[in-house]
Amino acid sequence: MEDAPKLDPSILVIFGITGDLAKRKILPSLYHLCKENLLPDQTKIIGISRKHVKNQEIIDTIHECISEGGNICDPKVLDRLNKWLSMFKLDPLDDQDYESLSDHLHKIETDSGQCLDRLFYLSIPPQVYGQIIERLGSHGLNKSCRHNKAGTRLLVEKPFGFDVATAQQLIENTEKVFSEEQIFRIDHYLAKETAQNILKFRRHNPVFTNQWNGKQIKRIHVIAKERIGIENRVGFYEQVGALRDLVQSHLLQLLSLTAMEIPKEINSDEVHAAKHEFIKNLIPPSPGVGISKQVLRGQYDTYKDEVNNPHSNIETFVSLVLQSKDPNWEGCIFQLTTGKSLDEKQTLIQVSFGDEDPNVLSFRIQPNEGIDVDLLIEQPGFTHNLHRVKMNFSYNQNLGDSHYAYERVLVDAIRGDKMLFATKLEVMSSWHLLQPILDFWQQGGEDLEIYSTGSKGPSTKRLEHTFSDKLNKS
Numbered sequence: 011m012e013d014a015p016k017l018d019p020s021i022l023v024i025f026g027i028t029g030d031l032a033k034r035k036i037l038p039s040l041y042h043l044c045k046e047n048l049l050p051d052q053t054k055i056i057g058i059s060r061k062h063v064k065n066q067e068i069i070d071t072i073h074e075c076i077s078e079g080g081n082i083c084d085p086k087v088l089d090r091l092n093k094w095l096s097m098f099k100l101d102p103l104d105d106q107d108y109e110s111l112s113d114h115l116h117k118i119e120t121d122s123g124q125c126l127d128r129l130f131y132l133s134i135p136p137q138v139y140g141q142i143i144e145r146l147g148s149h150g151l152n153k154s155c156r157h158n159k160a161g162t163r164l165l166v167e168k169p170f171g172f173d174v175a176t177a178q179q180l181i182e183n184t185e186k187v188f189s190e191e192q193i194f195r196i197d198h199y200l201a202k203e204t205a206q207n208i209l210k211f212r213r214h215n216p217v218f219t220n221q222w223n224g225k226q227i228k229r230i231h232v233i234a235k236e237r238i239g240i241e242n243r244v245g246f247y248e249q250v251g252a253l254r255d256l257v258q259s260h261l262l263q264l265l266s267l268t269a270m271e272i273p274k275e276i277n278s279d280e281v282h283a284a285k286h287e288f289i290k291n292l293i294p295p296s297p298g299v300g301i302s303k304q305v306l307r308g309q310y311d312t313y314k315d316e317v318n319n320p321h322s323n324i325e326t327f328v329s330l331v332l333q334s335k336d337p338n339w340e341g342c343i344f345q346l347t348t349g350k351s352l353d354e355k356q357t358l359i360q361v362s363f364g365d366e367d368p369n370v371l372s373f374r375i376q377p378n379e380g381i382d383v384d385l386l387i388e389q390p391g392f393t394h395n396l397h398r399v400k401m402n403f404s405y406n407q408n409l410g411d412s413h414y415a416y417e418r419v420l421v422d423a424i425r426g427d428k429m430l431f432a433t434k435l436e437v438m439s440s441w442h443l444l445q446p447i448l449d450f451w452q453q454g455g456e457d458l459e460i461y462s463t464g465s466k467g468p469s470t471k472r473l474e475h476t477f478s479d480k481l482n483k484s
Contacts, residue, residue, distance in 0.1 A: 017424045018160075019052035021115060021126045025142060026133035027057035027068060027097075030242070031167065035198070036133060037068070038075045039416035044094075045087045048421065054118050054126065057097045058111075065095050102142050108149040116155070125160040129423055132166050135246065139166060140183055147187030165194045165423055168259040169250060170432070173448055174441045181434045194423050195432040199260040199357070200267070201418035203405050204379045206430070208267045208359075209276060211373075211381070218371070221363065224342035229362040229474075230268055232261045234348040237355045239310060239463070240326070244317050251324045252307075253444060256348040262289060262440045263432065264375070265344060268359050269334075278429040282436065289439040291336040292344065294446050301450045305330040308459040308468040310351035323451070323458050326350045329470045330447070347470060351463040367396075380404035 022040075026032060043049050057068055069092050076083045098114060100107040119126055130146060132139055143164070146152050154160050164184070171177025184193060199205055212222060221227070234256055240247040247255070263285070270288040273280035295304040308327035314320050327349030334344065357375040362368040370384040383401045422430055451457075459468040 017048065017050055017421065019050045019122070019124065019126045020129055020424050021054045021056060021118060022129045022131060022420075022424075023056040023058060023111075023115075024131045024133055025058045025100075028059050028063060028071075029133055031133045033071055033075060035416040036131070036420075037072045039420055041072050041076060041083070041087060041091065043417055043420060044091055045084060048417075049424075052122055052124070052126065053094050054122075055091070055095045056111075056114070057095060058100050059097065060099070060101060062099055063097045065092055065097060068095060068097070102138060102145070105145060105149065108145050108151065112149055112151055115151075119155050125155040127160045127424065128155070128162045130162070130164050132164070136167070136169055136171075136180075139180070143184055143187050152187045152192070161192075161426065162188075163192050163194055163423060163426070164188045165196060165419075167196050169254050170195055170259070170437045171441065172249070172254060174438070174445045177437055177441045181437070190434060191428075193434075194428060195434075195437065196419055197259055197263050197430070197432050198415040198419055199375060200263055200430040201415035201422070202375050202379060204373050204375050204381065205264060205267060206418075207381075208373060209272060209281070213272050213276070224339040226363050227342055227361055228365050228368065229343045229345065229360070230265065231345040231347065231360040231362070232265050232268070232358075233360070234261060234357045235352045235354055235467075236348075236350045237352060237464075239313070239351045240316060247326075248317050248319065248322065248324055252326055252328045252348050252350070253447060257328060257330070257346050258440050258444055259432070261346040261348060262443070263436070264359055265346065266436070268361065268373070269339065269342075269344070271338070278427065281429060282433045286433065286435040286439055288334075288336070289436060289443065291334045291339075292443050293333050293335055294443050295330065295332070297446050297450060301447055302457055304332070304473065305447055305450075306459070306468055306470055306473055307451070307457060308349065308461045310349075310463050311460055312351075312463055323454075325451075325458065327352075327459075327461065327467045329468075329473060331473050332443075343474070345470075345474070349467045352467050353464055378404060 024032060024036065027037075040049075040055065057063065069088055072091065073083045073088065096114075096118075098111060100111060115128065128151075130151070132142065134142070146164075152162060152164075154162055166184075171180045212219060266285040266288045270281075270284040273284050295301045306327075306329045307325035309322075309324065310326050313324070313326055314322050317324075329345065329347040332344045332346075333339075334342070355377065359373040359375070361371040361373075363371070367386060369386070370382075372382040372384075374380045374382065381403045385399055385401065386396045387399055389395045418430065422428075461467050
């Protein structure tokens with residue numbers, strides 16, 4: 011994060027402040043931003059809940075979350091947050107509650123003597139976005155304050171729809187209330203330090219810049235592994251699965267940052283245009299046999315018991331390989347892999363230069379953010395054997411502790427910087443790319459591989475070999 015970003019005074023209205031996402035991500039990030047004096051003293055936080063909740067319950071939640079990480083909360087920071095915070099009881103279907111919320115925001119601004127930017131953060135299940143967004147609009151909360159002197163923004167979490175049709179419907183319904191400029195679709199992976207660095211790394215290191223094409227790079231593999239299973243997300247995961255949960259959003263966004271054409275200007279509009287162009291040029295898997303050869307899905311062995319559904323064919327693991335019709339990437343394989351209940355937690359991007367014994371450049375997104383390069387050198391002695399060594403850069407060791415990704419999400423949303431947020435064009439291009447897979451899976455679950463909890467997951471070798479053979483023949 012840049013040093014001491016200057017932020018305008020804002021009101022952050024958090025729907026679902028008592029939920030899991032707020033507890034794990036949003037509230038700890040607000041604590042750290044407050045501790046680092048990155049938020050103005052005029053900042054206000056409105057916690058929206060269906061039931062009466064006292065400020066102290068939220069402050070206790072922050073204290074608990076910070077303590078779980080082995081840190082001790084600064085009581086002065088907690089006191090400051092408590093002064094900023096006010097809880098507001100709201101029934102999402104009660105129009106009068108929205109009128110009361112509007113009056114409450116107006117009173118805050120009147121008491122502070124100035125108009126404040128308003129950010130509505132929907133930290134709630136996507137299924138209920140619509141009813142809240144519609145009422146925000148019908149009660150004028152999609153506009154500025156009553157003096158028209160400040161901005162209003164809507165922050166929403168993935169998934170952005172469940173397929174092409176629902177994503178398009180969600181976009182159309184939201185745009186009836188908020189303009190695209192006001193909508194901030196959150197992908198917190200893009201706010202991690204290493205992800206932010208990818209474009210600048212490519213642009214400012216000539217040793218790699220001129221090699222960034224399909225002639226030199228033969229494979230880009232984006233991987234997101236998790237040790238945990240679905241935990242308390244049964245209702246959510248049975249509707250979503252790994253492809254919708256991570257591939258459509260996080261992994262395709264990371265891949266586009268890695269392989270998109272670098273624009274002349276690194277600004278929000280240019281970067282989003284380049285990302286959309288890259289995703290649009292990816293070739294969707296062919297229906298039928300093509301999908302079975304290009305896509306592998308699996309489910310960990312205890313999943314059916316956890317969701318109490320012996321017939322569930324929801325995937326907890328997926329790996330797919332793709333090509334691009336962009337001539338610059340002819341000959342390169344793009345692979346996306348994610349899974350739960352695996353042997354390790356790891357998110358990284360592997361860029362392989364060369365076919366046999368490739369040099370591998372790895373961007374480590376989490377944990378231990380940093381960059382590795384695998385090189386081959388001759389092993390000392392008389393045998394002339396080659397030995398693989400790793401050059402390693404770590405953010406924590408070289409540049410100090412990296413920030414929470416959600417800190418960057420909140421800061422950029424407050425200052426209106428959309429660089430790290432997904433646009434509707436990117437969202438729709440991603441769904442169009444994956445829709446053939448969803449359609450194919452709807453026909454049955456015979457291709458679902460069961461894997462052991464805590465294992466490496468299903469072997470993806472057949473995907474890589476099948477696609478390599480196809481590329482060699484083309």
